[in-house]
Structures are given as C-alpha cells and as structure tokens.
Amino acid sequence: MLFGCAVTPYQPARELLPFPEPPDAFERVRDVVRLEYPRLIELDPERFLIRTDWCPRVDREVAAQRRLTMWREGAELCALVEVRYLTGSVFSNPSWTSIRAQPEWERDVLDLSIAALGGEP
Numbered sequence: 001m002l003f004g005c006a007v008t009p010y011q012p013a014r015e016l017l018p019f020p021e022p023p024d025a026f027e028r029v030r031d032v033v034r035l036e037y038p039r040l041i042e043l044d045p046e047r048f049l050i051r052t053d054w055c056p057r058v059d060r061e062v063a064a065q066r067r068l069t070m071w072r073e074g075a076e077l078c079a080l081v082e083v084r085y086l087t088g089s090v091f092s093n094p095s096w097t098s099i100r101a102q103p104e105w106e107r108d109v110l111d112l113s114i115a116a117l118g119g120e121p
Contacts, residue, residue: 012080013106017072018119028116029070029077033109037068048072054084062086066102068109077113081105 022028026045033050034040042051054065063086070079081102088094114120 010101012078012101013103013110014073014076014078015110015114016119017075017077018114018117019075022117025117029113032113032116033068033070035112036109037066048077057083065096066105068105070109070113077110079106079110079113081109 017025026048029048030040030043030050033052037052037055039053039055040050041053042049044050048071050068050070052068054067057064057066064083065086066081066083068079068081070077072078082099083102083105084096084099086094087097
C-alpha cells in the first residue's frame with residue numbers, strides 16, 4: 001500500500017486592481033514599496049514588476065531579512081514576501097534559516113499599494 005502527501009503550492013497575496021487604473025500606477029506602487037523595502041533591484045514598468053534586495057528586519061525579537069516581489073497578473077496585483085531568520089548560538093556560526101513566505105507582510109504591502117492606487121484594500 002502506498003501513501004502520499006499532496007502539498008498545495010504557495011499562493012502569494014493578490015488583490016484586484018482598481019479600475020480604471022491610474023496612468024502612474026507603477027510609480028505609486030514603487031513609492032509604497034520603497035517605504036519598507038528601500039533596496040530595489042529590479043523595476044520593470046512594462047511587466048509591472050518590482051523586486052527588492054534582502055532588507056533587514058526584526059521579527060519577534062529575532063534578526064531577519066526579507067525581500068519582496070510584486071507583479072501584475074491580469075487584473076490583479078500580486079505580492080510575495082520571503083523572509084529568513086538568523087540562527088546560531090555562542091558555540092556555532094550564525095546562519096540563515098530556509099526561506100519562507102510571510103503572508104501578513106504580503107497583505108500589508110498589498111493593502112497599502114491598492115490604497116495608493118485609489119482603491120479600497
């Protein structure tokens with residue numbers, strides 16, 4: 001007898017863009033992102049893609065780094081926040097945990113972005 005486990009792929013936060021979309025929508029979203037994620041490494045207005053570098057953050061009193069990717073998919077704006085935490089002890093070298101998604105932070109940046117576009121989060 002075989003047993004298996006199906007894992008559903010992670011779905012980033014997404015929200016419908018307000019219609020009509022403002023002509024400066026990309027710039028508005030970029031400005032929102034820049035407030036919390038100051039190191040932008042990829043800006044592509046044609047694809048509505050914004051990607052940040054790892055930015056320091058303290059989460060639950062633990063040193064962390066996070067990065068954000070935002071993009072448009074059809075009529076939706078999507079946000080993916082990845083986070084990693086610094087681990088270690090006095091007797092070992094510090095290292096980063098595996099990368100995981102942070103849905104709360106995705107929702108926060110998405111709500112702020114939709115509001116900046118004139119919509120309601």
